[in-house]
Structures are given as C-alpha cells and as structure tokens.
Amino acid sequence: MRFSELLRQLSSADPCCARWLAADPELGGAGALHRAGQGQLSFLEPGNRMVRHLDRCQAAALLLPRNPALQQQVQRRNIAWAALADPRLGFAEALELLCPEPIAQPGIDPAAHIHPSARLGGGVSIAAGASIGAGCRLAEGVVVHPGVVLYDDVTVGADSVLHANAVIHRRSQLGRCCVIGSNTVLGSEGFGFIPTAGGWRKMPQTGCVVLEDGVEVGCNSAIDRPAVGETRIGAGTKIDNLVQIAHGVEVGRGCAFAAQVGVAGGAVIGNGVILAGQVGVNNRTRVGDGVIASSKTGIQTDVEPGQMVSGFPVMPHKAWLRSMAALTGLPRLNRAVRRLERRLEQDTVR
Numbered sequence: 001m002r003f004s005e006l007l008r009q010l011s012s013a014d015p016c017c018a019r020w021l022a023a024d025p026e027l028g029g030a031g032a033l034h035r036a037g038q039g040q041l042s043f044l045e046p047g048n049r050m051v052r053h054l055d056r057c058q059a060a061a062l063l064l065p066r067n068p069a070l071q072q073q074v075q076r077r078n079i080a081w082a083a084l085a086d087p088r089l090g091f092a093e094a095l096e097l098l099c100p101e102p103i104a105q106p107g108i109d110p111a112a113h114i115h116p117s118a119r120l121g122g123g124v125s126i127a128a129g130a131s132i133g134a135g136c137r138l139a140e141g142v143v144v145h146p147g148v149v150l151y152d153d154v155t156v157g158a159d160s161v162l163h164a165n166a167v168i169h170r171r172s173q174l175g176r177c178c179v180i181g182s183n184t185v186l187g188s189e190g191f192g193f194i195p196t197a198g199g200w201r202k203m204p205q206t207g208c209v210v211l212e213d214g215v216e217v218g219c220n221s222a223i224d225r226p227a228v229g230e231t232r233i234g235a236g237t238k239i240d241n242l243v244q245i246a247h248g249v250e251v252g253r254g255c256a257f258a259a260q261v262g263v264a265g266g267a268v269i270g271n272g273v274i275l276a277g278q279v280g281v282n283n284r285t286r287v288g289d290g291v292i293a294s295s296k297t298g299i300q301t302d303v304e305p306g307q308m309v310s311g312f313p314v315m316p317h318k319a320w321l322r323s324m325a326a327l328t329g330l331p332r333l334n335r336a337v338r339r340l341e342r343r344l345e346q347d348t349v350r
Helices: 003-009 049-056 068-076 087-098 317-328 330-349
Strands: 040-043 061-064 080-083 185-189 193-196 199-202 208-211 222-225 230-233 308-310
Touching (some): 061 068, 061 087, 185 208, 208 222, 222 230, 308 317, 317 330
C-alpha cells in the first residue's frame, strides 16, 4: 500500500494535515522507530525518548506529531512523513491496514462438541476441540477457538472472541465484542472458606461473572464468581495477562489493569482506573474514579477519586517520590547520628 493511500484511509488523519512526500513509498509492514527498515512505517510521539534513534532511522515513512523542527529533521533524511494530532492512534489504525488479523470463517468443526440445547447465532465460528455446554447462548459472529470450554448456561455476546483453551464457567455472561485470552478462566469458584473447629468449611459459590461490552482479558488470568450475586467488569475495561480478580469485585467502565494485578474479594473499582503491574487491592476496598496506581502499590485503604498513588502503605504519588528520595539519604543520616551520639558520650564523660 502506498503511503498516500494509507493516509487517506486513516480516520485520525485530517485531510489537510501537514505531510511531505519526496517519494510515495510502498509500505509492506511496520516497525519500531529504531528497527523499522525499508518499506516499513513507524511513528514518534511528542516527548518520546525514541527521538534519539531518528538520525539512524531506516523507515520508509513516519507518522509525526505537529512539531515543525522534528518534521524538518525527518525531511532532511529524505523520509516521507505526515503530522497527526495523535501519531500513536494513527499508527494503531495503520497496523490494522498493513497487518490485518486473519478473519475466522463461519462454520462449526465436526470435532467440536455442542450440546443439543445450545443456541448459536448466525455466522459463528467454532473450532475443533471446543465444548459448548447445555443451555449456552452464542450470539452472531462469535468466534470460539480450539479447546475452549463453555460450561452450562453461558451467554456470549455478538462478535466476541474466545481464544484457545479459555474456560468459561456456568452462568457467566459476556457482552458484545469481548476478547478472552488463551488459558484464561472466567467464573471459577471464589476462594470462600469458613474456619471451623474441624477445619475449613467450603462456602458454596453460587453467583456468576458478568463482563459488559468490549471487555478484553489477557492470557492466564482468572475472574472468580462469588458466593451470591455477581463479579462484574464494566464496559470497555482492558485486563492484561496474569491478573486475578476475586469473587464479588465490581470494576467500573474503561479501566486498565496491567500484568499481575490482584484484586481481593468485594473490592469496588471506579470508572477509568489504571492499575499498573503488580498492584494489589485489599478486600472490600473502594478505589475512586480516575485513580492511577503505580507499579507494586499496595492499596489497603479506600482511595478518593482522581488521585495518583504509590507505595505500601499507599500514599499520594508525590509524597512517595519524596519518601524514596529521603530513603536514599538514610545511610548518610545514620552516620551523622552515630557521630553525634559519640560526641554526646564524650561530652558526658568529661
């Protein structure tokens, strides 16, 4: 695809956006700025440290921010460019055009097992080794990859995709356009046990898991069902690999959880919350709308909306940065205190 044609198809590109085409290169793929080669597209965001690779960039074309100095630098290297308000968004759209995902063909493989009471919408694609339980309902366009297991009474909304070996337990409900990664388990039993004199007594987990429209869950994650009620993930929330969400958790709309996040039972997460890698949220804790928690934060108490927090125990991010800066000075402070103690001892002896 020619660069000019690609630009015409980008919805994020203003038809009058600034551009420079010494030539109109043919693009066959894309790559990172420091690795893109001939015939490939790359991009650069405002303030991105990758700018240091620009002088050695071999890409055929670049999507740039609206920065005249940067554009002139690229132009001197004879690289075609276009300026966008959001180059990263433009690059995402370009990848869909240059490297389209294979489209699953509708049909049911003879090696799939489908219970007679299951109801399937038009255009579904069910691969070999999939197992669809009694009372399941799959809307139109659902894609079920090999080895997926749907227990009884699972509902899957239109155009959702279940990747290989995902397991969806009974009565789970998935909305439209959900994506479930390989080996992820939805609706498994919550970790509910009652201590008794005779040992642990299991609490039956009779609830269900509900994923609203547009939720994506990565590989090897688990979202558990509660004893009663539901565990709910709000529309548009994106969940990375290796994430654990316990029974009875409520997650709002448009959240993003990075790898190894753990959310304990009964926690309530607001809308637009971002939890970076390895963040832990205590049981029954409330995290307000728009909160951002940096990596390894331990949220053991409620967090008000709009805060950026870090550390354990959790504190405002700026306070945590000051604390970490002070921490590096503790050895020097310790030596100074020891000197003062010795001086006081000497004065006492005198």
